[in-house]
Amino acid sequence: MVAAAALWLTYSRTRFGFEARVIGDSRAAAHYAGIRTRRKIVAVMALSGALAGIGGASEIGDFRHVLDPRGLQQASFGYAGIVVAALARLNPFAVVIVAILLGGLSNAGFSLQGATFPAGLVGTLQGLILFCALAGELLVHYRIRFVRRAAPLARAPEKFGAAGTTPSWW
Amino acid sequence: MIAASAISYGTPLLFAALGELLAERSGVLNLGVEGMMLMGAVSGFWAVQTIGGPGWVVLLVAVLVAALVAAATSLIHAVLTISLRASQIVSGLALTIFAGASGLSSYVGHVASLGGQPARHEFAAIDVLGLKDLPIIGPILLHQNALTYLSWALVAVALFYLYRTRPGLHLRAVGESPATADAMGVNVTVYRYVHVMLGGALAGIGGAFFSLAITPGWLDGMTSGAGWIAIALVIFAFWRPELALVGAYLFGAFSSLGFTLQTRQVHLPPEVFSSLPYLMTIVVLVLVSTGWARQRLGAPASLGVPYVREER
Numbered sequence: 001m002v003a004a005a006a007l008w009l010t011y012s013r014t015r016f017g018f019e020a021r022v023i024g025d026s027r028a029a030a031h032y033a034g035i036r037t038r039r040k041i042v043a044v045m046a047l048s049g050a051l052a053g054i055g056g057a058s059e060i061g062d063f064r065h066v067l068d069p070r071g072l073q074q075a076s077f078g079y080a081g082i083v084v085a086a087l088a089r090l091n092p093f094a095v096v097i098v099a100i101l102l103g104g105l106s107n108a109g110f111s112l113q114g115a116t117f118p119a120g121l122v123g124t125l126q127g128l129i130l131f132c133a134l135a136g137e138l139l140v141h142y143r144i145r146f147v148r149r150a151a152p153l154a155r156a157p158e159k160f161g162a163a164g165t166t167p168s169w170w
Numbered sequence: 171m172i173a174a175s176a177i178s179y180g181t182p183l184l185f186a187a188l189g190e191l192l193a194e195r196s197g198v199l200n201l202g203v204e205g206m207m208l209m210g211a212v213s214g215f216w217a218v219q220t221i222g223g224p225g226w227v228v229l230l231v232a233v234l235v236a237a238l239v240a241a242a243t244s245l246i247h248a249v250l251t252i253s254l255r256a257s258q259i260v261s262g263l264a265l266t267i268f269a270g271a272s273g274l275s276s277y278v279g280h281v282a283s284l285g286g287q288p289a290r291h292e293f294a295a296i297d298v299l300g301l302k303d304l305p306i307i308g309p310i311l312l313h314q315n316a317l318t319y320l321s322w323a324l325v326a327v328a329l330f331y332l333y334r335t336r337p338g339l340h341l342r343a344v345g346e347s348p349a350t351a352d353a354m355g356v357n358v359t360v361y362r363y364v365h366v367m368l369g370g371a372l373a374g375i376g377g378a379f380f381s382l383a384i385t386p387g388w389l390d391g392m393t394s395g396a397g398w399i400a401i402a403l404v405i406f407a408f409w410r411p412e413l414a415l416v417g418a419y420l421f422g423a424f425s426s427l428g429f430t431l432q433t434r435q436v437h438l439p440p441e442v443f444s445s446l447p448y449l450m451t452i453v454v455l456v457l458v459s460t461g462w463a464r465q466r467l468g469a470p471a472s473l474g475v476p477y478v479r480e481e482r
Contacts, residue, residue, distance in 0.1 A: 042233020079263045086260040120276030131246060134256035134264065
């Protein structure tokens with residue numbers, strides 16, 4: 001959580017964060033504004049690698065106390081991390097919330113697992129929830145407008161202006 | 171010996187990579203390969219255990235079932251990314267979580283209690299023309315199972331399809347510039363749906379190769395990361411079927427070398443070999459990331475970008 005706050009501060013209040021966001025939105029513009037795009041991208045990558053490393057270390061150090069690469073891989077926190085970041089729409093605070101929700105979901109699955117609760121249902125449910133969340137993403141970009149004369153429910157074609165800080169293909 | 175086992179480990183990679191290649195050529199990145207392969211593995215094995223009849227019919231039906239189930243799985247990805255324009259990366263990862271080692275495939279396997287059952291039928295190596303004892307080429311080329319021969323035929327079919335037919339040309343156009351293809355009268359949505367599902371079907375056959383040929387039986391997460399390697403392989407092969415064939419057997423050799431060296435008491439951690447495919451993909455990416463190579467060999471230009479007509 002400290003990391004999330006620190007990340008938010010970096011991204012919203014420092015020059016480093018501002019430049020990183022500009023690069024994300026438009027690389028050409030960043031280059032034009034005199035930002036060293038290549039160096040910056042490498043730096044941001046290193047930062048993200050460092051954060052991921054802390055994640056792995058905390059799993060080993062605080063939770064499992066066993067160095068077990070195979071188990072860590074099977075838990076696939078790495079891939080789940082990408083999902084979390086996307087569902088949180090790249091907002092550090094939302095990441096905290098989404099991560100806790102998703103983590104709670106898998107943890108609940110582990111405690112439920114038993115004779116009457118077959119393995120594999122956890123992932124299935126988690127996947128279904130993710131699918132629904134993803135399908136709902138469409139509604140962030142579109143507004144549902146009620147039209148009285150024609151069809152009762154129609155998706156208005158006009159988009160909201162700026163979709164926020166997310167790159168266009170998210 | 172090593173070459174022959176490289177082929178048996180490489181074949182599922184080849185199937186999955188060919189499928190992913192077709193999907194990516196249409197501009198849809200599907201990171202759910204691992205999940206689809208596991209669905210194919212579990213459903214193929216289930217079909218073999220439940221369907222009665224002569225061996226080859228059962229195996230044929232099993233492969234079809236695996237392909238259909240995996241194609242249905244990929245349909246989720248197709249609806250989410252093509253129709254609902256969700257992020258292809260997130261949707262693909264969600265698909266792997268949904269169908270993967272701790273997801274639906276594991277659920278189906280446990281409910282049908284497939285684990286530990288001996289396979290009733292399996293794909294055995296065919297002795298082509300009775301020439302399996304020829305030196306070197308005998309065991310490599312003439313003593314493989316039917317699915318391996320099918321995969322070689324598929325490479326040829328994919329090559330012909332991509333570069334010599336009109337739908338193949340349209341497919342490449344959809345992947346490079348969907349707006350242009352749309353203007354040409356190509357139905358971008360249909361092309362993407364069809365190829366994502368074709369990709370799913372091939373990944374399913376690749377998964378079934380694990381449960382019907384390599385280690386007949388079913389285990390939780392039995393593809394052990396082959397789906398991820400297949401995705402790396404597509405990049406390694408520059409989105410070309412013929413290079414996918416080479417790469418699949420190269421990567422297959424790495425995984426079989428890991429096992430062989432262990433049995434021969436060579437003390438090299440097997441992780442070295444399992445990381446080699448990714449390492450080589452990165453090296454190749456770095457080598458071709460500059461200049462003309464990027465233009466000629468690079469990814470389909472619209473890979474990962476949903477096509478929205480109104481934003482053209």
